[in-house]
Amino acid sequence: MSNVFYEKFERHSHGEGLKGQSTHYCPGCGHGLIQKYLAESIAELEIQDRTIAVSPVGCSVFMYYYLDVGNTQAAHGRAPAVAIGHKVANPDSVLISYQGDGDLASIGIAEIVQAAQMGIPLTVIFVNNAIYGMTGGQMAPTTLMGQKSATTPTGRERLTGQPMKVAETMALLDGTVYVERVALYDNKLRMRTKKAIKKALQVQIDNRGVGFVEVLAECPTHLKMTPVETERWVKEAMEPIFPLGVKKDLDSDPWFHLEKPSFEPDRIIEVVGATSEETDRHCDGFPTHIDSHDIGLKLAGAGGDGAQTAAMLIAKAAVTEGFDSTHIPSYGPESRGGTSYADVHVANEEVLSPAAPRPHLLVAFNAPSLEKFGPTVQPGGTIVYDSSVIAEPPELDPSVTLVGVPCTEIARDLGAAKVKNVVALGALQAATQLFPRETFLTSVRQALRHNCAMIELNEEAFGWGARAFEEMAGAN
Amino acid sequence: MPTGNTRTRPKPFVMPQFCKACGRCIDACPKDCISLGTQIESSTGFTPVVLDLEACNGCGLCFSACPEPFGLAPVPNEFETELFDPAKTFGPRQSTAIEPVAIPDERIPLPDLEPLVLKGNHAAAIGAILAGCRHFFGYPITPSTEGAELMAKLLPQIDGVFVQAVSEVATINMMYGCGGAGMPCMTFTSSPGFSLMVEGISYMIGAEVPGVIVDVMRGGPGLGNIAPEQADIKLLCRGLGHGNTHAPVLAPSTPQEMLEMALLAFELAFKYRHPVVIAGDGYLGQMTGRVTLPDSMVKPGMPEWAVWGDEMHRGNLISSIFLAEPDLEAHNIRLNEKYERMAAEEQRADLYQCEDADWLIVACNTPARMAKGAVQKLRQEGIKAGLFRPITLWPFPIDALASIIDNVEGLLVVEGSNGQLEDELRLAMSHAGIRHPRIENVRHFGGILPSLAEIVDKLTSLLEVAA
Ligand SMILES: Cc1ncc(C[n+]2csc(CCOP(=O)(O)OP(=O)(O)O)c2C)c(N)n1
Ligand code: SF4
Ligand code: SF4
Ligand code: SF4
Numbered sequence: 001m002s003n004v005f006y007e008k009f010e011r012h013s014h015g016e017g018l019k020g021q022s023t024h025y026c027p028g029c030g031h032g033l034i035q036k037y038l039a040e041s042i043a044e045l046e047i048q049d050r051t052i053a054v055s056p057v058g059c060s061v062f063m064y065y066y067l068d069v070g071n072t073q074a075a076h077g078r079a080p081a082v083a084i085g086h087k088v089a090n091p092d093s094v095l096i097s098y099q100g101d102g103d104l105a106s107i108g109i110a111e112i113v114q115a116a117q118m119g120i121p122l123t124v125i126f127v128n129n130a131i132y133g134m135t136g137g138q139m140a141p142t143t144l145m146g147q148k149s150a151t152t153p154t155g156r157e158r159l160t161g162q163p164m165k166v167a168e169t170m171a172l173l174d175g176t177v178y179v180e181r182v183a184l185y186d187n188k189l190r191m192r193t194k195k196a197i198k199k200a201l202q203v204q205i206d207n208r209g210v211g212f213v214e215v216l217a218e219c220p221t222h223l224k225m226t227p228v229e230t231e232r233w234v235k236e237a238m239e240p241i242f243p244l245g246v247k248k249d250l251d252s253d254p255w256f257h258l259e260k261p262s263f264e265p266d267r268i269i270e271v272v273g274a275t276s277e278e279t280d281r282h283c284d285g286f287p288t289h290i291d292s293h294d295i296g297l298k299l300a301g302a303g304g305d306g307a308q309t310a311a312m313l314i315a316k317a318a319v320t321e322g323f324d325s326t327h328i329p330s331y332g333p334e335s336r337g338g339t340s341y342a343d344v345h346v347a348n349e350e351v352l353s354p355a356a357p358r359p360h361l362l363v364a365f366n367a368p369s370l371e372k373f374g375p376t377v378q379p380g381g382t383i384v385y386d387s388s389v390i391a392e393p394p395e396l397d398p399s400v401t402l403v404g405v406p407c408t409e410i411a412r413d414l415g416a417a418k419v420k421n422v423v424a425l426g427a428l429q430a431a432t433q434l435f436p437r438e439t440f441l442t443s444v445r446q447a448l449r450h451n452c453a454m455i456e457l458n459e460e461a462f463g464w465g466a467r468a469f470e471e472m473a474g475a476n
Numbered sequence: 477m478p479t480g481n482t483r484t485r486p487k488p489f490v491m492p493q494f495c496k497a498c499g500r501c502i503d504a505c506p507k508d509c510i511s512l513g514t515q516i517e518s519s520t521g522f523t524p525v526v527l528d529l530e531a532c533n534g535c536g537l538c539f540s541a542c543p544e545p546f547g548l549a550p551v552p553n554e555f556e557t558e559l560f561d562p563a564k565t566f567g568p569r570q571s572t573a574i575e576p577v578a579i580p581d582e583r584i585p586l587p588d589l590e591p592l593v594l595k596g597n598h599a600a601a602i603g604a605i606l607a608g609c610r611h612f613f614g615y616p617i618t619p620s621t622e623g624a625e626l627m628a629k630l631l632p633q634i635d636g637v638f639v640q641a642v643s644e645v646a647t648i649n650m651m652y653g654c655g656g657a658g659m660p661c662m663t664f665t666s667s668p669g670f671s672l673m674v675e676g677i678s679y680m681i682g683a684e685v686p687g688v689i690v691d692v693m694r695g696g697p698g699l700g701n702i703a704p705e706q707a708d709i710k711l712l713c714r715g716l717g718h719g720n721t722h723a724p725v726l727a728p729s730t731p732q733e734m735l736e737m738a739l740l741a742f743e744l745a746f747k748y749r750h751p752v753v754i755a756g757d758g759y760l761g762q763m764t765g766r767v768t769l770p771d772s773m774v775k776p777g778m779p780e781w782a783v784w785g786d787e788m789h790r791g792n793l794i795s796s797i798f799l800a801e802p803d804l805e806a807h808n809i810r811l812n813e814k815y816e817r818m819a820a821e822e823q824r825a826d827l828y829q830c831e832d833a834d835w836l837i838v839a840c841n842t843p844a845r846m847a848k849g850a851v852q853k854l855r856q857e858g859i860k861a862g863l864f865r866p867i868t869l870w871p872f873p874i875d876a877l878a879s880i881i882d883n884v885e886g887l888l889v890v891e892g893s894n895g896q897l898e899d900e901l902r903l904a905m906s907h908a909g910i911r912h913p914r915i916e917n918v919r920h921f922g923g924i925l926p927s928l929a930e931i932v933d934k935l936t937s938l939l940e941v942a943a
Binding site: 005011013017018021022023025026027028029030031032033035036037039048049050051052054055061062064066068069070071072073074075078081082083084085086087088089090092093094095110111113114186187190191194220226227228231258259260261262263264265267268269271272273274275276277278279312315316319324325326327328329350351352353354355357 | 493494496497498499500502503504506519520522537540541542543544545546547572573582584585586587588589590591592593602605606608610611613630633634635636637639641642643645646647649650651652653654655656657658659661675676679683731759762763764765766769773775783784785786787789790792793794795796797799800842845846848849852925927928
C-alpha cells in the first residue's frame, strides 16, 4: 500500500467503521486496481504535493475519498476542461483527469477531444469497462456488439451504435504524446498498466503533452459475472475489439511553459491603453448652436467606408473635451449585409438615449444611407455626404443643410481611399463647428499614436475635407 | 516490486474486514498460497480469503492484484501491533497535509489616469484585469465577443492566459477548475451561451467556486437575434441551474459601470466564494462611452481553500457532493445563510429624483438611461416622476424601495423583456410584505428597447386617465 492513500478515508461516510479503510467499489472492480497503481506512481514520482486528481461522475466519483492529493470533483464528462482550468492556474500542478467510458467517450467527448488536441500537459486515465457502472449497467459508447445492457436488453446492434475505439482516436489527435491501451486481467498486464500510468504522468511532468492510458477494466457487477470470470471476459471478448498496446509514443520536446502573471502597475496601465498625460482642450464650451445639451449624430455607409472609425474619433474628441459621449455601432449580421452605421451622442452632462433615431448631424457615405437616414435628420440639422458616389441627393426638409463633399475622390487623389472618412470629418467640422478643428486633429493623432507615419496623411485628408466645404460655401 | 532474496521479501497478510473476497489474488498467486475462505466475516458479510504461506516466495504479485488499498498488504518489518493501531483505523484522518493559510489580496495604487473611451465589453474586460483576473475562458458569441477578443489580446501581454474553449459547457468547467485553484477568472457570453453554462454554475455554487460571468443579453428565445433584450433576467435570478442556486446579478447601465461592476463582481465572488453574474444588454456591450479608471488595482492572494497543487493546499477538496441527506441539508442551510447575508449586505440601487416622486419608473441596464431622460422630461412638465434603478437584480434592492414606496402612487416598469424585471419586483415586494401600488409597464421584445418618448407618453396618458 502506498502512502498516497489516506490512512483513513474520512470522506467516506465520515470515515466511520469499516468505510474508513475500504473503498466503495464492488468486489473485483477495476477502478480499485487502477487507483492503486495511480497512488503508487504518484508516490514513486514524488509528486504527491503537486498532484490534483479530478474525479469524474461515474463509479469513480469518490476517488477523492482515497487519494491524499489535491482533489476536485467535476461534472459528468467535464474533467478535462476542469483539469485545463487547474493547469493554467498553476502550471506546476500535475493534473489527473480520471474518467469512465460514459464520462469520456459519450457526454464528455467534446472536452476530451479539445484537451487531446490542444495538448496542454495532462494525464488522462480512461477506464473502459464497456458499461455504465454507476447508473446501473446501461450501454456505454464502448459496449460490444451483441452485449446486453440495461438499454440494449437484446444485445447491442447497429442502430444503437458500435464500440468506440478511444485510444486509437486519441492517438490521432495532435496534443497527445503517449497513448496506450492496457488491461488488468493478469499479473503481467497489471504491471504493464502500472508502468503506463507512470509514463503518462511522466510526459506531463516533462511538460510535453497529454499522456493517455485506456484501461480495459472489469465491472463484475453489471456483467453479472464473478470477478475472475470478468477478467476472462475482458481477455476473450473485449481485447479482440480493443487491442492492447502502445498507440502513440512521441519523442517530443517539452513546450509547455507559462510565466507568472504580471501585476506590475506600469505594465498594466500601458497594456490597457491608459495614460496620466492630459490632452489639451480646445473647446470654449458645449456646441450649443447645435443643441443645448445633447447632440445626436449618425454616420452611415457600406462596411469599409470607415463610419465606425469616424464615429469613434468623434466620441473620443468629445470625451477629451470633458463632455459625455457614446457610440453604438451596428453589429453582427447587419454589419455583414454591407451596411454599417454608427449612432453617436455628445452631451454636456450625460448621454441618456444612446441611439440616434433623429440625429442632428448625418454623415452619409453612400446613396442608400442618405436615402434611409436623410429624412430622420432634425429640422435645422446638417448632412455631409460623399458627392463622389451620390450624384443627386434626395428631396429633404429645406431647413436641413446639405453638404456634398467628394470624399472618395479627394481620398483617392491623396493615394489612400480609406481616408475618405477623415475627409468627411473635416467637412463635418467646417460645416458644423461641432468642435474646433484642433480637437478633431488631436483625436486623429491620438488614434494614430502607434502608427505615426499615417498622421500626416490623415491631417491632410482632414484639411482637404474642410477646404472642400469652405469652397462650396464660398461658391454659394 | 520488492527485491532481494526470498527470505527478506515480505509476505502478504490479509485484513479480513477489508477483503471483499473478489478472488483476484487467488488467480494471481503462482504458488497457490491463497484460497477462498469458508468463514463469513460478520462485519462485511464477505468470505475473506485465507493464506497458507508455506510455499510463498514473497513475489508480491498478490498485492498488486488486490483492488482494495487495505485488503492484502505486505507484512511490514515493524511491530505488527502498529498495523492495528486503533487511532489510525478509527481515529482522525491520517494525512501529512498541512493546515493551509490564506494569503490576502494586495491593493496596488494607480496614478491619476485620463478617462478612456471604451466599448462596454472592453470596459468590463479592463475592469477584470484591474481586479486581478489573469485567466479567461470563453467561446465567441455576439454581442459579447469583443470582451473575449480584448482579453485574448491583452492577457498574453501581462502573462495571463486566454483559452478559447470548445463550447460554453467547457468554458464554465474550465472556470470551475481555475476558480477552484483559487484564481480570479471570467468569461463573456450571451444568452444562448449562458443557457449552456447553467449546469456548471450550479456546480460552482454547490462547490463554492468563485468566478465572474458577463452575460451580454440578446434577443430570444432560441437563436432569436443579437439585438439588446433583457430576457435572461428570469434565468439569472431564478434559474442558475438545478438545486438551490442563487448568485449576485449586477446590472450596469453605462460602460463606466461595466468596468465598476467587473471590479465589484470579483470582490463579491471571493468574499462569498461564489459565482457572480454581470448582466448587460447588447447595447451596453457594444456601446462606447467615457470610462474613468479606479485609483487602485488588485493583486490577488490565495484563499486557504484553494486546490492549488502544492503542499499547503493538498488537503483541500472542491466538490458539490454531500452524499448523506443530513449533510446535504446542512450544506443547503449554509448556502441559505450565505444568500441571506448577500440579501442583507449587497442590495444596490440607484435612486434618481425619487424623494418626492408620485410615480417611480423601474428600469435597469440601457433602458434605465432612457428612463432617466424620461424623468427629466416629465419633471419639466411638472410631473413628479423618479427613477428606481436596481443595480443588483438579485438580491433585488427591496430595502431601498421599501423606504420610499409609501408615498408612491404607481410603479412603471420599463424593460426590454416580457415582464421579467417586473416579476422580480413583484416577488421581492411580496416577500417583503409590501402592499404594492399600481404597477404599469412599457415593454418591448426582440431587441427593441423602450424609447424616452414612449415612457413619457405612457406615464402622461396614465395620469390623464387618472385625472
Ligand atoms: C449531466 C448528467 N447526465 C447524466 C448523469 C448520470 N450518470 C451518472 S454516472 C453515468 C455514467 C457513468 O458511466 P461511466 O462513465 O462509464 O463510468 P462507470 O460508472 O462505468 O465507472 C451517468 C449517465 C449525470 N450525473 N449527469
Ligand atoms: S458497478 Fe461496476 S464499475 Fe461500478 S464499482 Fe461496481 S464493479 Fe466497479
Ligand atoms: S507473495 Fe507471491 S507467492 Fe506469496 S502469496 Fe503473494 S502471490 Fe503468492
Ligand atoms: S484481491 Fe483483495 S479483496 Fe480480493 S480476495 Fe484477494 S484480498 Fe480479498
